[in-house]
Amino acid sequence: VTLSQNPCTANTNKQDVKSEAQPTSLRFFFFPSPAAALPSSSFKSTCNKQISTMNWHLAFIASALSTGAVSSFAPTVGQSRSSALQMASDPDTVTLGIFGGGTVGGGIVEILSKKKAYFKQLTGKNIEVKTICVRDASKPRDFALPEGCSVVTSYDDILNDEDIDIAVEVMGGTTDAKDVIVGSLKNGKSVVTANKALIAKDLPEIEQLVTSLDGDVQFRYEAAVCGGIPIIRSMQSDFVGDEIQLMSGIINGCTNFMLTAMDRDGKSYAEALSEASELGYAEADPTLDVGGFDARSKLKILIRLAYGIDVEEEEISCRGITELSKIDFGYAKTLGGTIKLLGVAEKNKAGEVSAFVAPCYVTNDDPLSSVNGATNAIELISDNLQSSIYIGQGAGRYPTANSCINDIVALAKGDTTPLPFNPKSEDTKFVNNYESVFFLRLSYRDQVGITRQVGEICEKHGVSIHSILQNPIAKSQESAFAIVTEKVEFAAIARVLADIEALGWCKGKPFYMPVLREDWQQ
Numbered sequence: 001v002t003l004s005q006n007p008c009t010a011n012t013n014k015q016d017v018k019s020e021a022q023p024t025s026l027r028f029f030f031f032p033s034p035a036a037a038l039p040s041s042s043f044k045s046t047c048n049k050q051i052s053t054m055n056w057h058l059a060f061i062a063s064a065l066s067t068g069a070v071s072s073f074a075p076t077v078g079q080s081r082s083s084a085l086q087m088a089s090d091p092d093t094v095t096l097g098i099f100g101g102g103t104v105g106g107g108i109v110e111i112l113s114k115k116k117a118y119f120k121q122l123t124g125k126n127i128e129v130k131t132i133c134v135r136d137a138s139k140p141r142d143f144a145l146p147e148g149c150s151v152v153t154s155y156d157d158i159l160n161d162e163d164i165d166i167a168v169e170v171m172g173g174t175t176d177a178k179d180v181i182v183g184s185l186k187n188g189k190s191v192v193t194a195n196k197a198l199i200a201k202d203l204p205e206i207e208q209l210v211t212s213l214d215g216d217v218q219f220r221y222e223a224a225v226c227g228g229i230p231i232i233r234s235m236q237s238d239f240v241g242d243e244i245q246l247m248s249g250i251i252n253g254c255t256n257f258m259l260t261a262m263d264r265d266g267k268s269y270a271e272a273l274s275e276a277s278e279l280g281y282a283e284a285d286p287t288l289d290v291g292g293f294d295a296r297s298k299l300k301i302l303i304r305l306a307y308g309i310d311v312e313e314e315e316i317s318c319r320g321i322t323e324l325s326k327i328d329f330g331y332a333k334t335l336g337g338t339i340k341l342l343g344v345a346e347k348n349k350a351g352e353v354s355a356f357v358a359p360c361y362v363t364n365d366d367p368l369s370s371v372n373g374a375t376n377a378i379e380l381i382s383d384n385l386q387s388s389i390y391i392g393q394g395a396g397r398y399p400t401a402n403s404c405i406n407d408i409v410a411l412a413k414g415d416t417t418p419l420p421f422n423p424k425s426e427d428t429k430f431v432n433n434y435e436s437v438f439f440l441r442l443s444y445r446d447q448v449g450i451t452r453q454v455g456e457i458c459e460k461h462g463v464s465i466h467s468i469l470q471n472p473i474a475k476s477q478e479s480a481f482a483i484v485t486e487k488v489e490f491a492a493i494a495r496v497l498a499d500i501e502a503l504g505w506c507k508g509k510p511f512y513m514p515v516l517r518e519d520w521q522q
Contacts, residue, residue, distance in 0.1 A: 093126045094412045097158030100171035101134040106143035107401025123412040159183045169193040192407040194223035200297035219420045220407035225298045226376045228399025229392040235305040242384040244306040248344045249378035251298045253394040254281040254289040255341040260372040291320035292357040299343035308425030317356040331482045337363040354434035359513045437515035440483040443507040457499045
């Protein structure tokens with residue numbers, strides 16, 4: 001069987017590969033399995049099955065060739081298939097330059113050293129760290145430097161080194177980090193990064209640059225979302241024949257640790273934050289975590305992978321955990337569940353995608369309810385696979401470094417990802433509104449007619465009340481009751497809350513949170 005193809009060339013003779021500008025053909029030889037001993041009817045059936053299988057294989061090969069995804073199916077005799085990663089000097093060595101010698105950078109060096117022989121067997125190449133760029137070269141490191149590795153303070157020592165094949169960015173931030181990533185890509189180096197904030201901020205620009213470069217230059221970012229959970233690779237490869245309808249996940253370890261302490265241990269928000277800080281889960285300024293912004297950056301990246309649309313972060317409704325109190329956990333227990341900070345994105349029947357980051361009520365039998373501590377978890381509900389759940393460590397030295405290592409090894413093996421963020425969708429649009437059952441908590445000053453007024457306001461805005469709850473009140477300053485609504489648009493809830501807040505008996509801003517499942521009572 002001969003397939004013609006213009007940009008890619010290969011042959012089965014001991015000749016040099018032809019110029020890319022010349023049309024060429026690929027020749028495939030199929031050897032059917034022996035079937036002489038079969039009865040004539042079975043022989044005919046077997047042949048038909050083999051022909052059907054070959055047709056499928058040919059369709060796959062032709063599709064791959066037409067998209068340029070295959071550079072060579074038939075190497076010359078004695079040659080191995082050329083790797084997508086072009087080695088700068090030694091073809092048997094992949095050389096790394098690492099920007100950042102802190103927690104994650106040190107973890108990468110340690111894993112590479114520990115599994116050096118295994119990686120050589122796996123990839124056929126030595127993976128070596130040549131240069132590590134840090135802010136202060138005199139600062140002691142908590143890991144052993146590889147033999148021959150230089151510690152420098154100038155980005156150019158990596159950017160302009162033609163012997164370095166892969167630039168690994170684990171320095172963080174969105175300014176200098178962007179400069180080194182863009183500079184590395186333009187200089188022909190593949191990039192591995194853990195920088196979710198930068199990707200979320202500049203995804204379209206990064207995508208445009210990567211797709212404009214030679215296909216040998218790759219951009220990998222598995223560690224950018226949920227640390228050690230391989231969610232990026234899975235969404236690039238395992239759902240290509242599927243349609244994701246709903247994503248919901250615990251995608252920030254700090255806040256999940258805090259909410260676990262508030263629920264399980266009865267701690268206040270302040271006490272939970274203090275403990276998270278002592279254990280290193282919370283930054284000195286925890287705003288990005290407790291405000292939900294870290295989770296929102298990750299959700300934006302996942303939305304692009306799942307639905308093919310670029311959404312401005314500010315368009316995604318975002319609420320953190322700062323308004324939660326012990327009262328809310330008390331009502332959650334009364335209802336038979338708990339509270340988790342979730343990133344949620346859903347595609348409706350009209351093909352519109354909505355998303356939010358917020359504390360959510362989840363029932364005790366929900367798979368996400370038992371994910372405690374700093375652990376992350378993501379559930380994908382799709383047409384073919386139905387429910388797929390990924391659980392693992394979302395941060396930390398070795399979980400994050402492990403994901404970086406996976407990207408590095410994939411590049412050393414010659415794996416390619418022509419579209420690192422998956423193809424764009426022209427038919428899907430984002431809507432800044434979503435539907436859910438809602439939990440409302442209202443603090444009040446005691447007076448007659450409160451429930452009547454709440455009912456009238458809900459009726460005015462088309463919000464149906466499912467139930468009204470009030471636990472015993474120990475202190476007058478904790479006077480509050482809760483409402484659970486039927487499924488309704490968030491826009492209607494926002495109008496209800498605005499009207500209630502304007503009433504004289506309402507103390508402070510009313511609290512609300514979505515209920516994760518529409519069938520939560522079941």
